[in-house]
Each structure stands twice: as structure tokens, then as C-alpha cells.
Amino acid sequence: MIHRKAKALPPNGCDALRRMAGSTMVVLALLSTLATPAAEAANHALIMTIGEYADPTANLPGIDVDARNAFAIAEAMAVPRGNMQVLSDRQLSVAGMRTAIAELGRKVGRGDNVFVYYSGHGTQIAGDPGKCSEGLLTHDLQVYSDRELEEALAELSTKAGQLVMMNDSCFSGGAATKALPLAGQRAKFFKLAAASGDYQCGQALNMKFAKNIVPTAAERGANLLYVAAASDSEVAFATSAGSAATVAWLGCLQATSGPGRDGAYRGAELRSCAQEWLDHQRFDQHIALEGNQELPLAYLAAGAAAKPALIDAGAVLQGIRSAASPTVRVALRVTKQRMKIGQDRLEFEVSTQQAGYLSVLHVGSDGKTFDLLFPNDIDANNHVAAGSTVHLPRPSWRVRAGGPAGTSRLLAVLSEKPRDFRKGLAKIGNTGFYGTPANSASAKNLFAEATGEASGDPGRYGASELLAIEEY
The missing domain is CATH 2.60.40.2550 (Immunoglobulin-like)
Structure with missing residues (x-):
């Protein structure tokens, strides 16, 4: 004193x-920094989910559940409904995805908090010799490339104060594509015809774009946390009850007690909590982080009363x-x-x-x-x-x-x-x-x-x- x-x-x-x-x-309680409507107006969310593709063989189970869960995650982050853009399936052609991300950039004001969520397939196609081009598989079976995503996040980082992306897809290739899901699960990786035949993508680069954008974001003023559903050598899994990682993330953020010293979830604490659930449920995937792992998700708000904690x-x-x-x-x-x-x-x-x-x-x-x-x-x-x-x-x-x-x-x-x-x-x-x-x-x-x-x-x-x- x-x-x-x-x-x-x-x-x-x-x-x-x-x-x-x-x-x-x-x-x-789990830390809530936004208690008033005026406060909520500073947060934005873009939620993108694709469960039904132009090629039905690419369809994924439970992605409609992911959309609802991601909406709940955004609400837990105190994003007002009026600031949430929720798009799915046909709305997310490669052109639609580009438009949605560009519109988000126009809405965000200097210092605003931004949450971006994607659930669907990740994919790879042959690029330069011995290399892969990776990205998000859009509804029309095109690729929103990792390079485009890098550029979009870089642009957002010129204005955002905090930028959090949760990506529930796979970018992995090589041995990872041979992973066999259990009954009721489907790996969220789709191999396009351009990557068929004897071509092997070699080293998977699931986190490459995030690693590239982190220093750029810091230079431009944004605190960036990228949360991936699986490591760079693994696939992520979808089930009829929702994709495993998204279910885990939401469960942690809606827990009745904060994880530690001050009750706020940091990136590292969110990973630990979500991974414990995945391990318990025997999903062979591991949450991966890039960026500021100690970033308090300061605009989180729990819907339930907290367990007593000092x-x-x-x-x-x-x-x-x-x-x-x-x-x-x-x-x-x-x-x-x-x-x-x-x-x-x-x-x-x-x-x-x-x-x-x-x-x-x-x-x-x-x-x-x-x-x-x-x-x-x-x-x-x-x-x-x-x-x-x-x-x-x-x-x-x-x-x-x-x-x-x-x-x-x-x-x-x-x-x-x-x-x-x-x-x-x-x-x-x-x-x-x-x-x-x-x-x-x-x-x-x-x-x-x-x-x-x-x-x-x-x-x-x-x-x-x-x-x-x-x-x-």
C-alpha cells in the first residue's frame, strides 16, 4: 500500500x-470488459462455414452446428449481433469470400477488436515444383489461398486493436491426408483434382501464413492471435455434433470458472483447456497457436456464474x-x-x-x-x-x-x-x-x-x- x-x-x-x-x-468471473451497448459496438465478427459444396462428395457433417457455436463464441466475445456477419455454403464462393473479407475491412475502425472464424475444408494444390499452394476450399471448389488470407489479415491489422482468427480446417498434406477418422468423423481436408495422381505436397504448412503475418501485424499496431484446429501435420475432424475443435473452444469460453490468475482466458490457456477436452474425447488433433499467445481475450464475457476464485x-x-x-x-x-x-x-x-x-x-x-x-x-x-x-x-x-x-x-x-x-x-x-x-x-x-x-x-x-x- x-x-x-x-x-x-x-x-x-x-x-x-x-x-x-x-x-x-x-x-x-470470466473476465468481461464490455458491459454496455456502446462498448459492444467496437467489436466485429465474420463467421464463415461451408458444409455443403458444389461437389457433394466434399460435404462435411455438423457444419451447421459449427455456425451456431461460432455465433455463441462471438457473443461470448461480446460482439453485438448487428456487428456479426454470418455466411455459409453458397454464399462463400471464392468471390463471395473475397467480398465478405473486404467488407469486414471497411467496417472496422481504428483500434476495434475483430473475430474471424472459418469452418470447412482446407486444401492444397500443386504450386511451384516441390511446393504446395494452400488455402480454404470455397463452395465452388476454388481456393482462397493462404497468400490472400495473409494479405487480408495484414490489411485488417492496420486498423484493428486485437485480431483473433479461429480456423477449424486442415491445410495439411502428405502423411496427414492418410489419417483415418473414426466412425462418425470426417477429416476436414479435401484433395482437389489438381493435386491428384502421384503428386505429394511434402511438408505441411498449416501455420505458414500466420507466422508470416504476425510480425506484419505487430508492425502495424494490431495484437494478433491465430488459433488453428490442428497442427501443421494433422487433419481436423468434423462430426454430426459439430467440429471437434470448435466444440472445445466454445465449451472452454462458456466454462463456469476462469482458468487462472485473473480469470481471463489467454491464448495459451484456451489451447490448454481445449486440448484437454480433445484428448479426453480421443480426437487425434492438437490445437496450434500463432501470434501473441499471452493475449488476454479481454472482451470475453461468460454467460454463466463463475466458480469462486481469488x-x-x-x-x-x-x-x-x-x-x-x-x-x-x-x-x-x-x-x-x-x-x-x-x-x-x-x-x-x-x-x-x-x-x-x-x-x-x-x-x-x-x-x-x-x-x-x-x-x-x-x-x-x-x-x-x-x-x-x-x-x-x-x-x-x-x-x-x-x-x-x-x-x-x-x-x-x-x-x-x-x-x-x-x-x-x-x-x-x-x-x-x-x-x-x-x-x-x-x-x-x-x-x-x-x-x-x-x-x-x-x-x-x-x-x-x-x-x-x-x-x-
Whole structure:
């Protein structure tokens, strides 16, 4: 805990300290950062499913179930129905797929969250000698190529803040195409005539396009997570009850408890949960990820009540850090990383390459409170110029180590548009600062405010490394 002292006090507000002391820790539900219709307006989803093809021998079972499940996944991601485009079968000729992806790019605003889903066949055709051209098999038995998908994701990454794609298909070839599904299953790989005969595609490249686009997305400002139904040497399976990977993904996202430290599903945690289900059901496929595997799917919202679990407040700030745009760079440095309780003052500086609005968040040394140190009622002007270094606290306010013995944490956030982290926080007595117990509601509010989802006007934001400060 840090004691704060102001030279000029604001008018007396509610006694936040008394309320905080009397409040109890509450359990953390699966993190939901979008609670209002305005917030939901920033998210978009494109859901594409193909179960019936122009060649009936390519038809897949249960893809209509996938469409419903993907819709539920998008709802769990708090995408409003008006922002979901759901297309299937005949609508997804190669021309239709190109049009749908192009329209998505036109709809997305700067900093918006985007969810793209595909379920159907993956395929390969002969390309250059010894190589394959891979992609999504469209209804008219054409190929929406991996190169086109790379380019589409690259274009989306120029605007999106977070870009998540779930791909329930196979791009695998060679030995993978010889996998024999169990009764009631069908491998989601279709071999076109162009790839028939003695031709073998060689090394499967299921993740190739994702690996190519990840650095491009980071350069352009988007946090990208690509989730594949199977590894690059495996097929994915469809069943009459829905494709295995999609069933697993939805089940995890609708679980009654979050997976860990702060209740938010990260990419790595989603893979672990989904893989456990696939293994239990004996599906011989393995979820594969590319991109930011620690990306909190911060706009997820569970439909069910959460199983009681304690919150790790530091993990919440780390989640905000992980979800930040890689192109908005913020450097945070403290004068002392060990502070003597009741004696040492907190002093730090923040350097930024871009102009924006600076906020400094703090977790107390007991791990039970969130605080907004800057801006505050004494020092409210938090706009900083590009290339500037801000030294804080300023002379009008001071922050001193207040204990208990432990580790407090500090995070600097720079946003393109104003953020009001005071929402959901309470004034701390007459100090001019704001804080709250670290619980599900406050964690939700912090994520929503950091990402801009609370206002439905996101823009990008950057965050510093999360610094640990020992109080002794």
C-alpha cells in the first residue's frame, strides 16, 4: 500500500477508505470488459462455414452446428449481433469470400477488436515444383489461398486493436491426408483434382501464413492471435455434433470458472483447456497457436456464474500490458525499486514516443487494491507530447511507501484517446486519488477502460513493462 499526500486537497468526497476497509474480496468471473451497448459496438465478427459444396462428395457433417457455436463464441466475445456477419455454403464462393473479407475491412475502425472464424475444408494444390499452394476450399471448389488470407489479415491489422482468427480446417498434406477418422468423423481436408495422381505436397504448412503475418501485424499496431484446429501435420475432424475443435473452444469460453490468475482466458490457456477436452474425447488433433499467445481475450464475457476464485491483481495489470498495441511504446522507470515503509517516496518517469493520454495504475503491496495514481484531482492534465519524458509525482503531490511489507506494482498506460480510469473507483478520503478493492468488477472496469471498450471508442493504447517495487 502506498500513502499519498497532496499539498492542495480537493473537496471532501465519500469516505472511500472506510468502504474499502469494510469490503470483502469477491470472486472473479470470466473476465468481461464490455458491459454496455456502446462498448459492444467496437467489436466485429465474420463467421464463415461451408458444409455443403458444389461437389457433394466434399460435404462435411455438423457444419451447421459449427455456425451456431461460432455465433455463441462471438457473443461470448461480446460482439453485438448487428456487428456479426454470418455466411455459409453458397454464399462463400471464392468471390463471395473475397467480398465478405473486404467488407469486414471497411467496417472496422481504428483500434476495434475483430473475430474471424472459418469452418470447412482446407486444401492444397500443386504450386511451384516441390511446393504446395494452400488455402480454404470455397463452395465452388476454388481456393482462397493462404497468400490472400495473409494479405487480408495484414490489411485488417492496420486498423484493428486485437485480431483473433479461429480456423477449424486442415491445410495439411502428405502423411496427414492418410489419417483415418473414426466412425462418425470426417477429416476436414479435401484433395482437389489438381493435386491428384502421384503428386505429394511434402511438408505441411498449416501455420505458414500466420507466422508470416504476425510480425506484419505487430508492425502495424494490431495484437494478433491465430488459433488453428490442428497442427501443421494433422487433419481436423468434423462430426454430426459439430467440429471437434470448435466444440472445445466454445465449451472452454462458456466454462463456469476462469482458468487462472485473473480469470481471463489467454491464448495459451484456451489451447490448454481445449486440448484437454480433445484428448479426453480421443480426437487425434492438437490445437496450434500463432501470434501473441499471452493475449488476454479481454472482451470475453461468460454467460454463466463463475466458480469462486481469488484474483491476482498483478496479473490483471499484466493482462492490460499484454493486450496493448506493440507500436505504442511506453517506458517506465522508477528511482528506487526497494522502498522503506513510512520513509521512502515513490519517484518515477515515463517516456513516450507518441503523443497521447498518460495514466499510471498501481497495485498495493498487499495485492488487494487497485489505485489510479495519475491523473488525479490535484494533477489532472495527463496529455503528453510525442517524444516527451514526464517526471512524477509533480511538486503538488507526493506518494510514500505505506506497507504492508510486500511487492507493489506499477503500470503506465498511454492511449490515443482519453481514458477515465476513475470509473468504478472511489475517492480515497480527501487525498484526491482513487482506488478500489481488487475484485471482478474493478478488474472488468480496468480492462474496459484500458482498451476503450467502456466508451465504444477504442483507439490503440500502449503500456509499459509492469514494474515490481519492494516495500520493506
